[in-house]
Amino acid sequence: MAWRDAKASKVRLLLFMASIILGIAAVVSIQLFSQNLTENIQRQSKTLMGADYIIDSRQAPSERAQAIIDSLQPDASEVNFVSMIAFPKNGGTKLVRVRGLEGDFPFYGAMQTNPVNAGTSYQGNGGALVDATLMLQYNVVPGDSIKVGSITLPIIGELISMPGSSAVSSSVAPPVIIPNRFIAETELLQFGSRKEYQFFYKAPSIDLEALEKNIDPILKLENADIDTHTSTSARLGQRYENVGAFLNLAAFIALLLGCVGIASSVNIYIKEKLKAIAVLKCMGASRKQSFLIFLIQIAGIGLIGGIIGTIIGAGLQELFPYILQEFLPFDVTINISIQPLIMGVLLGLFMSVLFALLPLIRTWYVSPLDVLRVTETSNQESAKARLVVVGLILVSLYLFSFWLLKDGLFALAFVGGVVVTFAVLAGVARGTMLIVKKYFPKKASFTMRQSLLNLYRPNNQTLVLLVAIGLGTFLISTLYFTKDILLAKTEVGNTSNSANIITLDVQPDQVEEVATTFKTNDLQVIDNISLVTMRMHSINGILVNTLRTDSTAQIRKWILNHEFRTTYRDELIASEEIVEGEWIDAIAPNEPITISISDNLADDANVTVGDPIVFNVQGVLMETTVGSIRKVDWARLQLNFSIVFPKGVLENAPQFNVLTTYAGTKEKSAGLQRDLVTAFPNVSIIDLRQVYNVVEDILSKVSWIINFMAFFSILTGIIVLIGSVRTSKYQRIKESVLLRTLGAKNKQILKISAFEYFFLGVLGSLVGILLALVSSLMLAIYVFKEPFVPSLIPFLVFLPGITSLVVFIGLSNIGGVLHSSPLEVLRKAE
Structure with a gap:
């Protein structure tokens, strides 16, 4: 029976299989590519030092x-x-x-x-x-x-x-x-x-x-x-670790998109089979038999879809290097590991059955009397079974996300976010049906009234499509927002707003002339920083000379001999974050001096907030107290300092200045350096352009990886959405045929469908994008630990794009109705 019924419903089941194939293909290809790219990116990171490791003295x-x-x-x-x-x-x-x-x-x-x-x-x-x-x-x-x-x-x-x-x-x-x-x-x-x-x-x-x-x-x-x-x-921050996390997230989202397609397809498919199941019950079929008929169908299709999806995923894995070779300035070595392949086949079978169980349990409670009247809601006895299936789905999603994310708390938060999203979308769908029903515009045109009636009358598709469209848009938009978070991290910042030429040892009386030299070469002064050199005299009341001879001291020796170049300012810069204590921006005369030190210096000097440090500032002893400890992103190619004084302390100390600028070409850099060396022999110049070349080369590779995998998953999601909307055609065929039989014109039927799908598309995609904003903010703060600046692309592209796609697919669903006789259409639908 399972085989015979599947042959009769092969078109609808192929749509269901397409969701599985796409979801599994995306998961397998992303997992395989993620493993290979993690190895390749790590191999590329070696070019930062040119070796596996270095010993220096x-x-x-x-x-x-x-x-x-x-x-x-x-x-x-x-x-x-x-x-x-x-x-x-x-x-x-x-x-x-x-x-x-x-x-x-x-x-x-x-x-x-x-x-x-x-x-x-x-x-x-x-x-x-x-x-x-x-x-x-x-x-x-x-x-x-x-x-x-x-x-x-x-x-x-x-x-x-x-x-x-x-x-x-x-x-x-x-x-x-x-x-x-x-x-x-x-x-x-x-x-x-x-x-x-x-x-x-x-x-x-x-x-x-x-x-x-x-x-x-x-x-x-x-x-x-x-x-x-x-x-x-x-030391380059979390650029590389986050790529792996992002690819895992992309794989998880790809699978969820496939599951959305599975659930929506099976829900509509089983809904239309309830009458046939009731007939089987009348002929003596047991609950178990009728349930197993469709379970075997779904399991068989899931297994076949998993195998096909795994083969496609492995094939895409082999094609990716050729597809990307124009964009990636390095060769990707491909190794096919067995684990993602086995996982792909098993996931195809398991996820298909799992997400089909919720609509499948309705077959268990179909009564033979339903031959005469198929009710919209199933028997109340199914509530417990439904609860068990929902619990099984949540546990399975958690275990799968934990396997991908390798963090129990993050996995729980992500699954919780999906549940909340589903609940919100379901609530919006239910609320929409109630509002439309309560405030139904009775004086509206026939086509508008018919469209609105479709949203809440029996056999409506509002809940299924709003959840499918909204959840799909939510996952796609989350992926896009996350992509932007990571791409912002992979930017080195080699722009006109960030310095790539640094001039050291500029004396106070030379600052104006050096700045004039910058302007003569059509370059702007970006930073003018005062530097004061000093050494540590004592730490926590113990003289540095004593610490040098103390073999038990828990202090790194370099600190005891190092000449620190410090600065003073009243604000933090972009590469700094206070992790302990309180930032002091300025100090009045004769007040105790509190300084801010970097976290690595605090560890190496074995000091914390409140500890005293005495500095020798070119012969003058200065007592200070650690007021705050900063986390410094030393990977940023800019001037960062281990020790920062507040304003009001070092202004009169012997000092020199550092001026920075941005030179867009090597010719401009050479011209500036030539003029500076001629006029100011004491000034040292650091050209960071060479450093930017090395780092940008590596980070550009990471950017392409993130972009490609994001858009690959987004494309998968859009195709799954098409499948979900396409499957809904069988719910509207009979209504459209009856309208046409009663004299409705083709134009009126098109308008009715267009209004219905337009409303569902706008509402579903808008709610999905808004929920994605919230989830992306949480991901940025708690997972990637990066600032979040939302892009307008989801609102400007995804919202109208997905809405138009939903309307287009919805209208194509009734194309056969408009160009065939009513009897012919009804026979095909049966």
Whole structure:
């Protein structure tokens, strides 16, 4: 019976199967692609440092540190230091960071040079790679020479960008790269010279977290440090973790959209089968038999749909790299894992049966007497069964969302949000029917009255379609709003409002002249920040000199020798957030001084709010108290400070200024630097354009991933919505045929349907978008921890677009009625 009935209803069941296939295909493809992209993005993040991990030391490694370094067998090494170089061609001189490299670094990514092969040939040719902007500034080209200390080397090429150049804090000068074997010949490294040693490792299979945990404390004691590519990625905020969360969210929403299609399709299908079930009961079929007939149908279609959807999902997985290769500047390595494939088939079967159970239980309570009159509501005895099925659906959704989100609280909140959305939409549908019924416009035109009657009379589709349209729009809009949240996070901020040129050591009497130089080069001053240098004299009443010799002190040694560059201001900046204490913006004369410190400094210095710190401000001791602790996003390419004083304290202290600007091209940057070096030899210049190139390259890949997967899921949702509305055609065929038989014109029937679907489309999509605003705000605050600025696109595009789509599909549903005889249509409907 299940097979025979399915053959007779194959068109309607194919629509039901389409919802399963689309939902499962989206889930499988997104899950597979999510796994591969997580691995690929992590692999791409290695290009930020060019290696899997680095061990560095500010001095020649101690014997113990060197033993650790050698035991791990470095694949490349470097010594770098700041020094003056000269260009014999024109006599120009410049303070640069000389990097003496040995080995095939970088292991991930590549140096961007001009000519292209310069990054691989400079070692063998024994030449130098010089910062591209610096070459423009001094009018030198590849083939010219550069004098580094006691040796002169040919310039092999210009360096545009390089992995491992994102350490802004140490970039006080443009880079010049030479082979390590020439470092000794330069005679620049003498006793007491400030230098840094770095050892690069390529170890893709090693457990970096365990390695860092085991050897970092030992290296710290030897004034060395280990830095892994995963920790470098983490310092960029939550850009990478959020991509995984977003893709999981997209998979969950895709499945829910499929489930919406399943539930709405089966509800209408079973509703029309109640009379046939009553006939079976009259012929002696038991409750169990009539129930199993349709359960077997749904389970079989769910299994077939799950298999087809899984195959399509795996096929899409193979196609994605080809579809995206024009947009993604990296190759995606595809690996098909078995878990999502098995999950896809099982989800197809399980979700089909689960979401079909609610309408299926109506078959259990159909009475043989219903042959004569099929009631709109089922027997009251089904209330308990309905409650059990709803509970099973909620538990299953929670378990599935927990599997995806890996967080019990977030999974509960998300399922709760879906339930609330469903309840609101159902409430809006019920309320709409009551309002229309109570305030029915009896004097309206025939077509308008008929359309409004369709909203609440028996066999109406208001509840089913409003919930389907509203829930679908809610999920699609939530996905779009979430996409915007993540894309805002992946913006580096390299715009005219954010600085990419920083000038250091500008003396107070030079500020106006430097600002004038900016304007002469058609550049605007973005920031003018005062800096005061100081050292810590005592922490919590213990002198720094005492702490240096105390082996039991829980304070990182770098703090005791570090010269801090601090500033003063009366407000927080965008990259800061108070996590403890209270921000003090200004202090009156003779009041106790309260400062704000970064959370990493508080951890390393082992201090908290209320602890005293005495600073040595160029010979003058200043007593302060920690007033607040700030969380600082060091990943933002801007000037951030570990220590910030309130206004009213440091204004008269010896200080220098930092001025920043934005240069849109390397020519503008070179021209400004040339003028500044000529007029102000004491001023140091940091060009962040090279850093932006590396970071933007990686984050642009993340943006494309987010965009593509979001719109793929949105397209899936729209197709499922089409299926849901399309399935409703069988509820209106008989009414339309009867109207036509009674003399209604085709134009009137079209108007009746258009008004009904227009009202359902507008109301459902509007409520869905408004609910999506609320849910996206919650996701932004509690899951992604990002600010939420809602887009107008859902209101300007989704609202009219989905409404038009609903009207179009609704009108297409009755196309056969208008172009066929009433008898022919009724026979097909049966």
